[in-house]
Amino acid sequence: MYQGNNPTALQSQRWIAESLIALMQEKPYSQITIQNICKRADLSRQTFYNTFSSREEVLRFCLREQYMQQFQRFDTKPMISLRETVEAFTSVLDGNRVLLQSMLDNHLESIITDEIAKCVSLFANRFVSHRDDSLPYSEALLSGALAHLLLCWFQQPQPISIQALTELLSAFLSGQLYIFEPDQDDPVPPGSSPQR
Incomplete structure (x- = not known):
């Protein structure tokens, strides 16, 4: 995956991502090809592979x-x-x-x-x-x-x-969802005093 800061490459990444998301609304992921993504993004396969290695x-x-x-x-x-x-x-x-x-x-x-x-x-x-x-x-x-x-x-x-x-x-x-009451047989944690 491209991780530089070239504005053109970054824009290409966004267009490719948007194209794949749009295509996933139209058909199953397994039927979407790199060629479909590139066509939708109006980019070449070379541009795709310069920015990503796979779908x-x-x-x-x-x-x-x-x-x-x-x-x-x-x-x-x-x-x-x-x-x-x-x-x-x-x-x-x-x-x-x-x-x-x-x-x-x-x-x-x-x-x-x-x-x-x-x-x-x-x-x-x-x-x-x-x-x-x-x-x-x-x-x-x-x-x-x-x-x-x-x-x-x-x-x-x-x-x-x-x-x-x-x-x-x-x-x-934060530990506020479940409240557990200790059983009488539970060992007392070290450093605490037993409850009476």
């Missing part, structure tokens, strides 16, 4: 562009809140409903899951203050949860609003 890479570009915009928005901040992070994620979902639905309709969940994992890793590398051997597990847990949340949201006949989704995700990540 899948175009889809990854579409998703990555959105979360990179969110990341750049936070880049000047030394810290970001949980709420800001959740709003960034749900904003990407809301802004890409057509693309995400088309990808799900074409059974391309693995691309979405991979890109969510990359996004979580990017945010963790920039904003997580405590790094240890458990960080990859935390990233895996969070990216898996976010991917399945997205799938669940799109599969509902009447999904909750983006605002309600933001609230739900914020409550879950």
Whole structure:
């Protein structure tokens, strides 16, 4: 995938991405060829291969562009809140409903899951203050949860609003969604006193 700053190449990437998204509204992804994309974008195959290596890479570009915009928005901040992070994620979902639905309709969940994992890793590398051997597990847990949340949201006949989704995700990540009462037989955590 082209990652330079040549304005012509960047514009070509956007045209190719827009063409693929438009074509996915008309026919199944499996029936879309590079030639179809190039014709729709009014670009040559050579231009396509100068900027992307495959159709899948175009889809990854579409998703990555959105979360990179969110990341750049936070880049000047030394810290970001949980709420800001959740709003960034749900904003990407809301802004890409057509693309995400088309990808799900074409059974391309693995691309979405991979890109969510990359996004979580990017945010963790920039904003997580405590790094240890458990960080990859935390990233895996969070990216898996976010991917399945997205799938669940799109599969509902009447999904909750983006605002309600933001609230739900914020409550879950802050530990306020589920409240567990300790059993009498549970061991007392070190450093705490037993409840009476």
